[in-house]
Amino acid sequence: MMERGTKQRAPVVWICLNKNVTGDSVMGSILFNAFSFLQKKLKAKNIPCTNARISFSDGESVDDVLKKMSIGIEDIEGVFVNGKIAPTDTLLRDGDRIAAFPPGTPGPYRLLLGIVKKNSPKENQNEG
Amino acid sequence: MSRILRIDTKEKTYSFESPAAEFQALGGRALTSKMILNEVPATCHPLSQFNKLVFAPGLLSGSPAANSGRLSVGSKSPLTGGIKESNTGGLVSQKLARLGIKALVLEDRPGDDLYSIIVIKKDSVEILPADEYRGICNGEMITKLWERFGTRVGVASIGPAGEQRLTSASIQFADPKGHPGRAAGRGGLGAVMGSKKIKAIVVDDSGTDRLALHDSEAFKTANKQWVDLLKNHPVSGEGLPAYGTAVLVNLINEAGALPTKNFRSGRFDNAHDISGETMAETIEKRGGIVSEGCHPGCVIRCSQVYHDRDNNYLTSGFEYETIWAFGAHCLIKDLDDIAMMDRLCDDFGVDTIETGVTIGVAMEGGLIPWGDGKAAIELLKKVGTGDPMGKIIGNGAAFTGQALGVDRVPVVKKQALPAYDPRAVKAVGVTYATTPMGADHTAGYGVCQNILNVGGTIDPLKKEHNVEISKDLQIATAAIDAAGLCLFVAFPVLDHAEGLQLIVDMLNAQYGLSLTTDDVVQLGISILKDEHEFNRQAGFTKKDDRLPDMFKETFPPHNTTWDFTDEELLKAKTF
Numbered sequence: 272m273m274e275r276g277t278k279q280r281a282p283v284v285w286i287c288l289n290k291n292v293t294g295d296s297v298m299g300s301i302l303f304n305a306f307s308f309l310q311k312k313l314k315a316k317n318i319p320c321t322n323a324r325i326s327f328s329d330g331e332s333v334d335d336v337l338k339k340m341s342i343g344i345e346d347i348e349g350v351f352v353n354g355k356i357a358p359t360d361t362l363l364r365d366g367d368r369i370a371a372f373p374p375g376t377p378g379p380y381r382l383l384l385g386i387v388k389k390n391s392p393k394e395n396q397n398e399g
Numbered sequence: 400m401s402r403i404l405r406i407d408t409k410e411k412t413y414s415f416e417s418p419a420a421e422f423q424a425l426g427g428r429a430l431t432s433k434m435i436l437n438e439v440p441a442t443c444h445p446l447s448q449f450n451k452l453v454f455a456p457g458l459l460s461g462s463p464a465a466n467s468g469r470l471s472v473g474s475k476s477p478l479t480g481g482i483k484e485s486n487t488g489g490l491v492s493q494k495l496a497r498l499g500i501k502a503l504v505l506e507d508r509p510g511d512d513l514y515s516i517i518v519i520k521k522d523s524v525e526i527l528p529a530d531e532y533r534g535i536c537n538g539e540m541i542t543k544l545w546e547r548f549g550t551r552v553g554v555a556s557i558g559p560a561g562e563q564r565l566t567s568a569s570i571q572f573a574d575p576k577g578h579p580g581r582a583a584g585r586g587g588l589g590a591v592m593g594s595k596k597i598k599a600i601v602v603d604d605s606g607t608d609r610l611a612l613h614d615s616e617a618f619k620t621a622n623k624q625w626v627d628l629l630k631n632h633p634v635s636g637e638g639l640p641a642y643g644t645a646v647l648v649n650l651i652n653e654a655g656a657l658p659t660k661n662f663r664s665g666r667f668d669n670a671h672d673i674s675g676e677t678m679a680e681t682i683e684k685r686g687g688i689v690s691e692g693c694h695p696g697c698v699i700r701c702s703q704v705y706h707d708r709d710n711n712y713l714t715s716g717f718e719y720e721t722i723w724a725f726g727a728h729c730l731i732k733d734l735d736d737i738a739m740m741d742r743l744c745d746d747f748g749v750d751t752i753e754t755g756v757t758i759g760v761a762m763e764g765g766l767i768p769w770g771d772g773k774a775a776i777e778l779l780k781k782v783g784t785g786d787p788m789g790k791i792i793g794n795g796a797a798f799t800g801q802a803l804g805v806d807r808v809p810v811v812k813k814q815a816l817p818a819y820d821p822r823a824v825k826a827v828g829v830t831y832a833t834t835p836m837g838a839d840h841t842a843g844y845g846v847c848q849n850i851l852n853v854g855g856t857i858d859p860l861k862k863e864h865n866v867e868i869s870k871d872l873q874i875a876t877a878a879i880d881a882a883g884l885c886l887f888v889a890f891p892v893l894d895h896a897e898g899l900q901l902i903v904d905m906l907n908a909q910y911g912l913s914l915t916t917d918d919v920v921q922l923g924i925s926i927l928k929d930e931h932e933f934n935r936q937a938g939f940t941k942k943d944d945r946l947p948d949m950f951k952e953t954f955p956p957h958n959t960t961w962d963f964t965d966e967e968l969l970k971a972k973t974f
Contacts (some may be wrong), residue, residue, distance in 0.1 A: 304649070304653065306646070306649045306650060306653070306674075307638060307649075307675075307676065308637070308641065308648055309640060309643070310676050311676070320415065321671055322671070327833045330451075346881065348633075351653045351654065353956075353958055354653060354655035354665075354957060355860075355957075356653055356655075368653075370649075370653045372649075372650060373633075374633035374634075374637070374638075374641075375633035375634050375637040375638025375641070376634065376638050376646060376650060377638055377644065377647065377887065379634075379640055379889055394715075
């Protein structure tokens, strides 16, 4: 998972959304990006969301990060954890690269990357 | 009944004919590929008098069906040596359909060096002298033709690259605002048009009636639901209009699949600088247009107008693949430089994917430094001048790689790979390898019912199921191309079961047929069979379905390789 550790030459913004950030409660940091409408929404609130470095505490998941940014589940179609689509309850590890994107994202990879899942609305195809 | 219009470019004559029985039910890519298979000797030289250039509106084109204004252009490709269908928006498809022209076929070639333009109107077809337009770029060409024949006529034209018969030459099409932002880009079809000395085709449907529909009420009902489906889906109704296809830059980069520095890694450090989000912000700031359609009746509107720093028009139809090719592939991070190269490609009439990949190959060969946008622009400008170096670049990645002694040349069947690394999105890699078109992402982009049967989450980094998914995508895409629909309708069709049925309902209502969704799948299969047969006759074998050795290298960040055998790939072509 550290494959990108030496590649982050782009300017990195450090922010801290964790109110408990003092001393030993901080376990590490992630690199966070938001795309498309979500990026616009967060930028409007002055929440860094392009190569932002975010600290987290032990036991926190992607969900916790999203909640702190007031990102609702309806704002999200998928989340990348280290370049792969992953559930939002994935526990964070130091150095993780996280990116969230909203509904409305095109691409031939929608199915390939697992953004569209087996249990999405299309399973009802034979009922339509 | 619709007719086929044949132009003898040598004798400067034309004839209309009723379509042969086997052509009657076909349109778009189904018709172009069938005609090329039947009428063009597969072993002929693509620039010879034996090749033909076929323009065919899709089956729904010209009707009120939303997003049905796509045109198929077919020929034997000067770039790949195989069959080619290149698909485009613009104004020509719907106007040909309303004129009752099922296909326009350019045949033979002149014995002299004089250019003509073809002007098609309701009651006339003219082949007029056009040497005054020699050397003119596509943007200016459309302006002159709109001045002469009226604004909003459909125009297909070639630029200096097509006149030079370069193998990456495109045919450019006027968009609704008269910019040359739409292209039958891939496969060098502009060189075929150049070999036949046709500088431009003007299509004017003034005075024609609306297209006759067999059951207009049923059509109206289906189309209303179709429009709702496209408008209410978040991809076609929100994402594509807001950010265009360039929204993929950040996404594909995040997935570790954005080919960077000639396919060395899947992440570009400056992806944000060239992203769709940055593009949209820049367009808004400079007073450009964030969202517009490539043809009348488009409700997705993923095209845009990008202005330069002085707020003047620079380019339109600024696509993800173009931004990737001149951007991450070449390590160029200035979006204005990339936009300038998109503009130059449209004006000279060369394919942006082929040309961007070629510039990267030129960097690989040490001709200009990696990441040097200004040097890349100067190199590209040579394509428009007839300079020998411009001829090398304009003949594409394989030719340039050979000229410069480069061993990392990302092509299949001599056509440059597009913007998804085959090691990180393996089904797309299978499509690159096995489509009759040469490396082409659009050959396997759509989705249909049998895809959904595959179901579940396919790991793009592993081999499992990726051959099957590529095969099904190729079938679905061929059918969408035959219908004349924009490929992006595939997103709502994927997510909503009624989508495919609505397409079938519209086809049935227009033509008085009783097709089923299975028939549409069978149509897709028959198109691919025709295309594979042409390539077999042209001499293609399984060795032509391999990716270059460079893809055996490990690809970070996911550290995968290309690992399909010939036998595994063959399954994607077995129906």
